[in-house]
Amino acid sequence: MTTSPLEQLTEQTAELLASIEALATIEALREAEASLTGKRSILSTLQKSLGALEPDARKAAGAELQEARRVVESALEARRVLLLRDARRASLEADRLDLGDVIVSDVHWPLSIGHPGLVALTQRELEDVFVGMGFSVADGPEVESDWFNFEALNIPPGHPARGLWDTFYVELGEPETVVLRTHTSPTQIHLMEHAVSTNTLPIHSVMPGRCYRRDTPDARHLVGFHQIEGLVVDRGISFGDLAGVIETFTRAYFGPDIASRLRPGYFPFTEPSAEFEVTCTICHGDGCRTCSDTGWIELGGCGVLDPAVLEAVGIDGDEWSGFAFGFGVDRCAQMRHQLGDMRALIENDTRFLGQFS
């Protein structure tokens, strides 16, 4: 009877484990790896020697060897994790810097020229025009309940008009109750509710902010985009006031040779509703490809507040009336700077970002 090649396995395994424990650095581990579990390791040599055994004995010995290999490999892995952690800890420790000790006047600070974002710049210009016209500026959250984003704006659940907005729903609460706001209009509801509860009507506000629509990005659309919306609630406000404000804004922002006009449109939260167009800034009204030869470019939507909206926020429609308007901040930037592809705004190529001042 030949002796099993695995006679010494327990001792051999113990030796291997001991030498693994003795590995002090990750570099040492990497070096030793081949001799511990690789092709030239004792385990592999033993594996080869099994070929000489009878099938039954070979099977039993194979299993035994397999188990030994598993033990060694897991010990090696555990050691590797430990050493990597130690190595990281050591390198972090060597790297340690008490930032309270930094002497700012000693810091190497080469001159670099920064650039504000195009959207931020445009938003600021728009805000300034509206502040000059007597509007305050309000912010609002980006995640809203469907009540604020839709229902209070006279778009009840299941209404086909919801299809006008490609909505991202947020996985919270009942399905479709929480959304990424599809427009800045929910901020109108917040403002009106606040004014009612604090008895601070009238409202003359614009609301810029980021919105989201589930729309595949292209040259004219991004998933995240920016709107600015205006809201006036006051006594004796009419459609004529809305048209006047749009016209004043258009000339103030785009220049005296750019005019505005309104045409009927549909928004659930305004009645009458209108789309507003401005003179094409490319051809100045002569007609070109950008404006499909009409001389006009559609910029945004507007209208007199629907009585249902006033009712939803508890404003007395007999005393107060108002209007709202809204348009894309990015679209304004695109028009003003002749930005061919909107996607450049989110690509963050510094050669693009460096053009704004």
Add this chain to the structure above:
Amino acid sequence: MKISLTWLREFVDLDESPDELREILDDLGLVVEGVQHVGEGLRDVVVARVEEIRAIEGADRVRLVVVDAGDGPLEIVCGATNFAVGNFVPLAPVGAVLPGGFVIAERTMRGVTSHGMLCSPRELELNDDHQGLMVLDELIEPRVGEGLLEALKIAPDVIFDISVEVNRPDAWSVEGVARDLATRLRRPLRAPSIASPNDAGSSDTFAAAGIDDPDLCGRLTVSVLRNVKVASSPSWVAQRLRNAGMRPISNVVDASNLVMLELGQPTHPYDAAHVAKRTLRARRARAGETLTTLDGVERELAKSGRGLGDTGEDCVIVDGDDRVLGLAGVMGGAASEISADTTDVLLEAAYFDPMTIARSSKRHALRSEASNRFERGVDPHLALRAAARFVEILTQSVPELSWLSNPLDVWGDVPTPPTISLRDADVERLLGVPIARDEVTTLLTGLGFTVKKKKQHLKVTAPSRRLDVREGALGRADVIEEVARLYSYRRLPRHSPTWPEPGFLTARQQLRRHVRDVVVNAGVTEAWTPTLGSDADFDLVHPGIARVRVTNPLASDESVLRATMITGLVRAWAKNFERGTGDVMLGEFGVVFQHPSATTEPRMTRGGAGGTLTLALPSENERLTIVLARPEDDASSAVALWDVLAQRLGLADVVVRSSNEPPRGLHPTRTAALVDRASGALLGYVGEVDAELVNAITVAPPLRRLGLLDVDLDALADPTLATRASMFVSVPSRYPSAVLDLAFVTPRSINAGDLAHALRQSSELVEEVTLFDVYEGPTLSEGTRSLAYNVRLSSEERTLSEDEVARGRAALLETAASLGAVLR
């Protein structure tokens, strides 16, 4: 909706040019998205027969097609593959000018000369089809060499592509558009000719109809048509459908589509032979019922709805055996479809509850021309008129058609048109200008409103098709909008309102602007990174933390709302770095989100149907995050940038305090918290991006430290958290200051800023304390370093005496000693 000018002219006289009409339609809110001149430029195009198709050596996209157009074989190179030898196709010969002015010339490709072009419908501007050539075999007798216009019996026409707003289902038809034009132009509106039942037999002797659920189906009419012969439509019908972008199928189906386009009423023809007991009933679908719709998909009906406001209800049409024939108002089933053998037709023209159709269509992801109309609201009173028009059209191809008398007509619940009182003042209040009563009356009457003049007001009743007009004050706004629309928005005068309240930015907005100006002036370039990211990115910084997820992302790696901007900025920087443009400081102002379960005070709001539920929303935190990535930037540079910002914002005293356990993503041993000393509030972090994070994001990890400044703008905007220095300034003493340099051996645990602050408080003589040197080395004991401060002592009243300076110095040393700092 595509509408031809010729068709419109059947309803109203229009002498205006297409451009003028476009203006008018736009101004009516029927926005023209495109104008197409059909049949223009087709004079040179002829019918040709395909004689032979050969491959061209070395070309796999085009083939050589030999055609005969009457003058012998012509070789044409063609890329389309949807035809075979023997087919008839349109040929634009050399010299032809196609619509849009494209001139056909001889062209040589791969050594083969092409003598003309075989055309697709879109190239001929006949419709949008560009799948392949227009195969003309559907023509009854195509003749080689015949002009295409004659062969197709096409009269040149102008097609307006009109976008109809969702609140104007009444305008979603040729008649509807014509009605608006007629009213605006003050011209009469003509009605199309309609048939009358021509068979004395009563419909109820042949068929039956019923409504089980009147809330879902408001009206069900069934006309019985006998002696039907299914054939192809007359050419004028086929052309109208093609012009509208629809494909002609058979005379019965085409008549149904034509009526829908013309009047706005969808109808559905059933083969009576396949309707059990020739009975049509409308009812609620029951759970477990299924239907295979015409598109071949088996659909489970009455599934409970998932979306908000979805009741899970479906309205179905069933036969006399209660077998489901179709999803009412959305799509029919295959079983009772019209076929070539059909001889008896049951024509359904109905009114369905719009919301029911909208929900079914959404739930089954099934939209059809019919559902689009029903969900917006079809005139409940239109059904039988549409049936009569259907018969009129079908009779042209089936003269022997008989229509049984007394069409079945069952009613359920239909909306009652509201009546609204309209005072002159209402119009003026809303529009800002008075409009004469007579003009209001004319405009509304033109649209079909009934207007009764009372002493004080007009009593206005909406026509049944105006389902958009509401009751009461809401309806008043609806009616006045119609007045304004027909009157023309452009004619309404503009006012510029004024009010006493000034415009302003809030403190938060001013702060945001100020911060942006400061960091941009310091050299930061503003970036904009995505709000929606992947789980993997989220886990890099917030492993295992609850995340806010969108249920319907465009892509799986855009499904999680970001909880930090660091990842996005590092990614944006890495792209620039790979491009060789990475020597930059990139910063972003933006919102990061936290799952309501991961925060102790979630944002609560109202939501759910009716806003009756209380919902916990993600908390939103506005931050400014800057990655400093210029070649020698590191944590110290970030501290310097913070110092600039803190000083420019006039923060009273923020200490940069090394943090032992900074958030993940930040370098564990080179990060400090920005702590407002007075409030104890955390205003942000400064330091470096953890190299592990950079390595996880970049393809080839660059050996570069990335400085990081991450500021909480919400905290910065709150004066109770970010303490501002006093607005009152002090004038420096006119007496000379005594200047001391003091170096202290200080335990590592003592923060240099804290010590400076303490030194400043040590006596009223201290004017300023500035750290100017840090030393550590073998001469100092373990765990200590030397901090050297430059201290100025002064008095407002006099030059300090030596004694006073000594006392000041002693106070400084005593204070330092109390913190464990010993003069070196």
